[in-house]
Amino acid sequence: xxxxxxxxxxxxxxxALCLTFxxxxxxxxxxxLETLAxxxxxxxxxxxxxxxWLDRNGYNQPMLTRYGEWLGVVPxxxxxxxxxxxxxxxxxxxxxxxxxxAPDRCGLLQGYWGNSTRFRADVADVITARLxxxxxxxxxxxxVMVPMALLVGVLAGMREGSRTDRSLSTFAIASTATPExxxxxxxxxxLASSAVGISPLLxxxxxxxxxxxxxxxxxxxxxxxxxxxxxxxxxxxxxxGMGYVARITRASMxxxxxxxxxxxxxxxxxxxxxxxxRHALRNALIAPFTVIMLQIxxxxxxxxxxxVLFSYPGFGWxxxxxxxxxxxxxxxxxxxxxxxVVLLTQLISDIGYVYLNPRxxxx
Amino acid sequence: xxxxxxxxxxxxxxxxxxxxxxxxxxLSRREFMTRATALGVAAPAAYGLLGLAAPEAxxxxxxxxxxxxxxxxxxxxxxxxxxxxxELANVCRGWLEYLVSYERDGSVQPVLLESWEANDDATxxxxxxxxxxxxxxxxxxxxxxxxxxxxxxxxxxxxxxxMAGRMSSISEDGKLRDGAIEIVDDLTLRLHLSSPDIxxxxxxxxxxxxxxxxxxxxxxxxANPIGTGPYRPVSHDTGIGAVIERNPDHTWWNEGNxxxxxxxxxxxxxxxxxxxxxxxxxxxxxxxxxxxxxFVDLLEMIGMPxxxxxxxxxLAVRFNQDNAPYDNVNVRxxxxxxxxxxxxxxxxxxxxxxxxxxxxxCPIHPEYADIxxxxxxxxxxxxxxxxxxxxxxxFELISIDDDWQAATCDSVAAQIRAAGINIKRTILxxxxxxxxxxxxxxxxxxxxxxxxxxxxxxxxxxxxxxWNEAGFANAEFDALxxxxxxxxxxxxxxxxxxxxxxxxLDEGVLIQPYWRSLYRNARPNVLNAEMHPxxxxxxxxxxxx
Numbered sequence: 001x002x003x004x005x006x007x008x009x010x011x012x013x014x015x016a017l018c019l020t021f022x023x024x025x026x027x028x029x030x031x032x033l034e035t036l037a038x039x040x041x042x043x044x045x046x047x048x049x050x051x052x053w054l055d056r057n058g059y060n061q062p063m064l065t066r067y068g069e070w071l072g073v074v075p076x077x078x079x080x081x082x083x084x085x086x087x088x089x090x091x092x093x094x095x096x097x098x099x100x101x102a103p104d105r106c107g108l109l110q111g112y113w114g115n116s117t118r119f120r121a122d123v124a125d126v127i128t129a130r131l132x133x134x135x136x137x138x139x140x141x142x143x144v145m146v147p148m149a150l151l152v153g154v155l156a157g158m159r160e161g162s163r164t165d166r167s168l169s170t171f172a173i174a175s176t177a178t179p180e181x182x183x184x185x186x187x188x189x190x191l192a193s194s195a196v197g198i199s200p201l202l203x204x205x206x207x208x209x210x211x212x213x214x215x216x217x218x219x220x221x222x223x224x225x226x227x228x229x230x231x232x233x234x235x236x237x238x239x240x241g242m243g244y245v246a247r248i249t250r251a252s253m254x255x256x257x258x259x260x261x262x263x264x265x266x267x268x269x270x271x272x273x274x275x276x277x278r279h280a281l282r283n284a285l286i287a288p289f290t291v292i293m294l295q296i297x298x299x300x301x302x303x304x305x306x307x308v309l310f311s312y313p314g315f316g317w318x319x320x321x322x323x324x325x326x327x328x329x330x331x332x333x334x335x336x337x338x339x340x341v342v343l344l345t346q347l348i349s350d351i352g353y354v355y356l357n358p359r360x361x362x363x
Numbered sequence: 364x365x366x367x368x369x370x371x372x373x374x375x376x377x378x379x380x381x382x383x384x385x386x387x388x389x390l391s392r393r394e395f396m397t398r399a400t401a402l403g404v405a406a407p408a409a410y411g412l413l414g415l416a417a418p419e420a421x422x423x424x425x426x427x428x429x430x431x432x433x434x435x436x437x438x439x440x441x442x443x444x445x446x447x448x449x450e451l452a453n454v455c456r457g458w459l460e461y462l463v464s465y466e467r468d469g470s471v472q473p474v475l476l477e478s479w480e481a482n483d484d485a486t487x488x489x490x491x492x493x494x495x496x497x498x499x500x501x502x503x504x505x506x507x508x509x510x511x512x513x514x515x516x517x518x519x520x521x522x523x524x525x526m527a528g529r530m531s532s533i534s535e536d537g538k539l540r541d542g543a544i545e546i547v548d549d550l551t552l553r554l555h556l557s558s559p560d561i562x563x564x565x566x567x568x569x570x571x572x573x574x575x576x577x578x579x580x581x582x583x584x585x586a587n588p589i590g591t592g593p594y595r596p597v598s599h600d601t602g603i604g605a606v607i608e609r610n611p612d613h614t615w616w617n618e619g620n621x622x623x624x625x626x627x628x629x630x631x632x633x634x635x636x637x638x639x640x641x642x643x644x645x646x647x648x649x650x651x652x653x654x655x656x657x658f659v660d661l662l663e664m665i666g667m668p669x670x671x672x673x674x675x676x677x678l679a680v681r682f683n684q685d686n687a688p689y690d691n692v693n694v695r696x697x698x699x700x701x702x703x704x705x706x707x708x709x710x711x712x713x714x715x716x717x718x719x720x721x722x723x724x725c726p727i728h729p730e731y732a733d734i735x736x737x738x739x740x741x742x743x744x745x746x747x748x749x750x751x752x753x754x755x756x757x758f759e760l761i762s763i764d765d766d767w768q769a770a771t772c773d774s775v776a777a778q779i780r781a782a783g784i785n786i787k788r789t790i791l792x793x794x795x796x797x798x799x800x801x802x803x804x805x806x807x808x809x810x811x812x813x814x815x816x817x818x819x820x821x822x823x824x825x826x827x828x829x830w831n832e833a834g835f836a837n838a839e840f841d842a843l844x845x846x847x848x849x850x851x852x853x854x855x856x857x858x859x860x861x862x863x864x865x866x867x868l869d870e871g872v873l874i875q876p877y878w879r880s881l882y883r884n885a886r887p888n889v890l891n892a893e894m895h896p897x898x899x900x901x902x903x904x905x906x907x908x
Contacts, residue, residue, distance in 0.1 A: 035798045042447045042523025043797055044830055049522045119601045120439040120583075188637075194644050194665050211665070216641030219630060222603075229645070311632045311642070313603050321602050324793070 005347075012343040016336050023335045024067050027328045033059050036326045040117055058089055070114065070332065072107025108336075114329030118321055123333045126318060131337065133222065134303055134314035137233060141299065145238040145245065146292060152242070153249020153288065158276055160254040169250065176243025180305045184236040192216030192232060218310040233310045237302045241295050245288055252287040256280045286356045293349030297342040375402040375481060377852045382412035384854070390729075396470035397814050398729040398853050401565050403480040403488075406470045425890045425906020430626040433900065434639050435652035437631040439601045442582040443573040444516055445523040449811070450652065452570035453900035454629060455584050457594025457607050458499065459573035462490070462509065463564060465814055465897055467672060469727070471565055475504060475574055475591060485559040485851040492550040498576055499613040500589050506552040511577045513554075514539045526571050528822065528829065532560035559849030561856075562821075565814045570897070591615075593622035593903055605629040607902070623906030636766075643667060643884075650885035650892055652900060655767050656713060662884035670893040672881045673717075675725035675812035678771050679823070680760070681873040684834040686804035688753055695871030696737075697747035698758070701782035702775050703739045707876035711771030716877045722867035723823070723875050724860065728816030729853040732861035737868055741782035748784050758786040761806040763796040772807050775874060801832045808832055812896055816860060817847050824872065835872050 026032070036059075037050040045053070054060050058069075058077040068074030069089055076089030085097030090106035093115065106112040113123035156168040175183075190197040194211040202208045215229040256262065257280055265275050303316035311317075315337070322330040354360055378399040385395040392413070399409040436450045443459065446452050452459075462476045473479070477493040496504040516526035519537035527534065533543035533554055545553040556563065566572070576589040584590075585599045593615035597606040607627040615622060630648055632638045636658040642648050644665055654662055659669045682689035682698070689695055704718045719725070720736035748754060758779070762772035769790050779786045800806060813819050822828065825844060826836035843863045850856040867873075883894035892905045 031798055038797055042445055042525070044447065044525070044801075045523050046829055053522055118439065121601075188641055192641055192644060210646065212644050215645030215647070217632065217638060217645055217647055219604075219632060219642060220645075220647055308633065309638070311638050 004350075008343065008347050008350075012339060015343065016339040019335050019339055020070075020332050021067060023331050024070065024328070025063065027326055027331055028059075028063050028066070032326050036117060036328070039325055068107075069105075070107050070329065072105045072109035072112070074107075075104045076102075076106050113333050116322070116327050116330040118325040118327040118330065123329050126330060127315075127333050127337060130313060130315050130318040133312065134307070134316065136225065137230075137237070137303065137307075137312065137314055138296070138299065140230065140234045141237045141241070142292075142296075144234055145242045148238070149242040149245035149292075150249055150285070150288065152246040154253055154276065154281065154284065156246070157250040157253025157284065158257065160257070165250070168246070172243040172246040172250070174243070175239045176241075176247065178240065180236050180240055180302045181309065183239055184232070184306055184309045187214075187232050187236060188216040216310070218312040221312060233306050233312055236306050236309075237299060240302055241299055245291055245295060248291045249284065249288040253280065253284040256284045259283075282356070286353065289352055289356060290349045293345045293352070296345045297338070300338065300341065375399075375404060375851075376483070378402050378404045378409065378412060380852070380854075382409075385413055391727075392468075395729075396466075396468050400471040401561065401815070402851065403478065403564070405478060406466075406472055409470065423890055423908060425623040425908060427623055427906075428625050429623070429907040430628060431624050431650070431889065431892075431902065431905060431907065432628045432630055432648045433650050433652060433902070434632055434642065434648045435629045435900065436634070437599065437601055437603065437605050437629055440583050440585050440599065442521070442524075443575060443584055444518075444526045444571050445521060445582075446571045446573075447523065447525065449570050449898040452573060453652070453898070453902075454596075454599065454605050454607070455573060455588075455590070456592070456899070456901055457627070457903055458588050458590030458592040458596070458610070459575060459584060460591045461572055462567045462574060464899075464901075465565070465568040467893060467895060469814070471568060471814070475509070479564060481561075481564075481851065483851075485561045485849065486556045488554045488556070488563060489547075490552050490554065492552070493616065494550055496591050496616040497614065498589055498591055499595065499610055500576070502576070504591060505549050506546050507549075508577055509574070510544045510546055510552055512574050513544060515575070516572065524571075526566075526569075529566035529569065529572075530563070532556040532558050532563060558845070559851070561848065561851050562813075562815050562818050565818070568814070568897075570899070593618075594627070597626075602631055604631055621904040623904075624902065627902045627905075640665075650889055651883055653894070653898060654882045654884050656770075659715070659882045659884065667884040667886055669882045669884045672883075672894040672896040673727065674879060674881055674896040675727055675819075676879045676881060676896070677719060677723070677725075677810050677812075677875055677877065678711075678768055678807050678879070679723065679810050679833075679873050679875050680772060680775050680807045681805075681833040682871075683802065683804050683806070683832060684836070686802075686834075688751070688756065689804055691751060692869075692871055693747050693751055694753065697744040697751075698779060698784070699737045699871050699874050700740045700747070701744035701779045701784060702874050702876070703778060704736070704874075704876040706778060707771055707774045710774035710777075712767055712877060712879060715882070716879045719875050719877050720864075720868075721871075721873060721875045722864040723810075723819055723873065724816040724864050724867075725812070725878050727878075728814075730816045730847070730856040730860045732857045732864055734861055734864050734868070737871075741778070744779075745783040756785060758784065758805060759789055760786060761789045761791060761796075761803045763800075763807075764790050764792050768807055768809060771876065775876065806832075811898065817844065817856075820844055820863065821848070824867070833872050835870065837866065837870060840866050840870075 037053040078088030086099040090102035307317040384390040517534040517539040519527035595610040599605040847859040
């Protein structure tokens with residue numbers, strides 16, 4: 001078990017290293033650095049000003065050296081200022097200018113995540129604040145999605161080919177075939193517009209007081225989450241994931257229901273609800289459990305679209321902003337977080353598997 | 364802001380002449396206001412020259428208190444003189460004020476200055492600092508502080524300091540020229556210009572010209588909010604929003620004439636107007652910073668009436684003359700002739716503006732000369748392109764993926780195509796576009812308005828200047844422009860201007876299809892928040908009824 005964990009963590013570190021290097025390489029292409037200089041120092045600055053800006057901010061060293069700086073294995077760049085003070089990567093991160101006061105190396109290994117150029121703030125602060133917001137969103141998504149998906153899947157898989165199965169399967173396929181950017185827009189038009197959809201009807205019937213039923217913008221959820229401002233983003237993500245998990249649950253359930261021991265139980269006269277709940281369910285949940293776990297990193301994709309669509313500043317939104325503004329260190333941190341999330345959920349699913357299926361051993 | 368002492372006895376002689384013309388109907392009142400106030404005539408006095416009383420500034424006085432929520436981009440702050448977006452300035456307007464301001468009626472009003480006078484040939488300007496203005500740290504505003512700010516503006520060694528270009532008549536070698544500022548006393552200073560420059564005061568209304576305290580260093584006016592205005596920042600989160608509140612520890616010089624709101628919340632909802640729409644429907648915003656295209660009507664439909672500002676803002680669909688085949692004047696002129704600007708206005712900007720004439724001088728500019736427009740003749744255009752041997756050449760028009768900018772370029776390209784000339788349209792996302800936008804051979808640039816016609820020409824078309832992405836370099840043009848810059852009298856200047864405009868047409872510098880009107884939507888209970896021609900959000904004078 002310990003060896004297994006150690007191997008998994010080793011893989012995680014290696015993947016993170018590879019991924020961050022790819023991201024680092026792509027964000028440090030000369031054209032990208034030029035964009036960065038222009039967004040930082042003014043979009044109309046000349047080529048000479050771009051060069052001087054890059055030089056003064058340590059971007060003109062070889063790419064590998066700077067990747068090493070970011071990791072913390074190479075000493076950060078320094079330069080003496082005209083007024084006698086020192087500046088450099090570590091001086092700026094620690095916000096000091098006294099020569100010799102800053103540490104030599106200041107990268108990931110030393111606990112410095114760097115500075116976000118887009119937000120002019122510490123990357124660690126930006127990421128934690130935004131991850132927190134996404135965490136709340138994901139929590140609600142899972143609370144809505146998992147029970148719904150399991151219920152739909154189990155009900156559909158209980159009696160393969162029945163009318164319930166056909167209609168629930170159609171629903172599941174439709175929901176998983178609708179990407180977030182479609183369902184989100186449809187939801188807004190249907191439920192959050194005072195001109196079209198059902199809100200004008202409800203207003204004319206006197207059912208609701210405000211102009212719209214749900215809010216088509218989740219910015220206010222940042223301060224206070226209400227049912228009305230959080231419903232649409234949660235449903236948009238949840239519906240998409242739900243269909244997929246429900247399909248897997250259904251497949252798993254139908255397979256279990258054809259097993260010999262289920263037939264034996266029926267022959268012995270066990271009632272149908274009892275068979276489903278006590279004999280079939282646990283075995284049928286093994287596959288969906290893995291899928292739900294794998295679904296979490298997959299949902300991070302959807303989060304980018306949904307958070308931008310509903311202007312909810314979470315992790316996906318930060319990823320979008322960082323990519324759009326070539327915010328190098330923020331993108332790197334975001335990729336580290338993404339790797340950790342993917343591998344951590346896989347780890348949980350592997351370990352959880354053992355408890356659900358005693359025949360499998362981790363060693 | 365109009366309670367200054369009258370300086371009517373010393374009215375500039377040119378201003379009196381303008382007044383006569385205005386009464387004769389040769390000059391619109393708006394043009395008269397811009398010209399007269401630029402020469403240092405106070406607005407009430409200027410109205411007086413016309414025999415009119417100054418209009419009441421406010422029809423309805425807002426009540427004190429309340430919170431206003433405004434949709435606007437919140438960008439990472441930096442040193443004010445390097446601001447490149449009006450949004451950056453708008454956040455800080457509550458505490459960083461300006462020496463002078465450009466008003467919706469075209470006049471230039473004193474703010475931290477009480478008044479100013481120009482000498483007859485516009486080479487010497489006397490600035491009188493408003494007495495009794497205090498910084499919110501308790502210091503008095505003095506002529507020395509103003510001089511310090513002007514010196515900051517002149518420092519061209521700071522990357523992206525766009526004020527340096529505006530202050531060229533008092534600069535030398537990229538910094539303030541020795542002896543250009545003479546501090547007469549605590550509240551008076553005199554600018555000695557190296558060449559006549561009628562635009563120097565008007566330039567101080569531009570958004571990077573915010574007046575900062577002498578202790579201000581670094582690049583974050585939000586972290587260090589020492590200013591003269593009645594508000595102070597509470598929070599500022601890039602990309603998310605900013606909150607401003609009335610400063611209870613500071614007595615504003617203009618107390619009682621504004622600062623009605625308790626709190627202003629800027630909300631950054633991204634660049635997609637559909638998201639603003641959703642927020643407006645949900646009652647989360649009270650006004651937009653600027654609304655474009657169909658959303659003006661859509662927001663009106665949900666109970667947020669629009670206000671309009673007629674401006675000289677435009678989209679310059681420019682050729683870059685450093686790139687073949689646009690180094691050939693016949694090619695440029697042919698492409699101009701293939702495009703009917705009226706159609707571009709209708710299709711590209713929903714007819715919300717006025718047709719322009721390809722020379723980037725607007726009828727609302729005081730020195731505009733009506734010299735007619737480029738003829739529209741697609742047949743001739745095709746013939747000229749073929750005569751240059753480019754019958755099979757595929758032109759390429761590159762634009763950013765912004766809604767109206769892309770639509771405008773689409774309709775330009777469609778008409779060129781209709782004339783039988785091959786053209787390809789390329790639309791780039793913002794992140795890619797800005798990287799190389801100065802060098803695209805055929806592309807478009809959004810230009811905001813400047814109060815005087817010579818100002819944009821100085822910034823954008825003079826040989827070798829930073830913002831000249833048209834690559835236009837013409838000695839005759841530069842010489843004429845120099846000449847125009849030294850003529851304070853707009854009528855005399857118009858004669859030179861006619862030559863300049865004609866030169867722009869002869870050289871086929873750009874396709875400049877229309878002048879944009881700008882719109883903003885706000886709820887009916889928001890007062891004094893009409894759209895401003897230079898995008899100002901002066902929330903210190905906004906209020907709720």
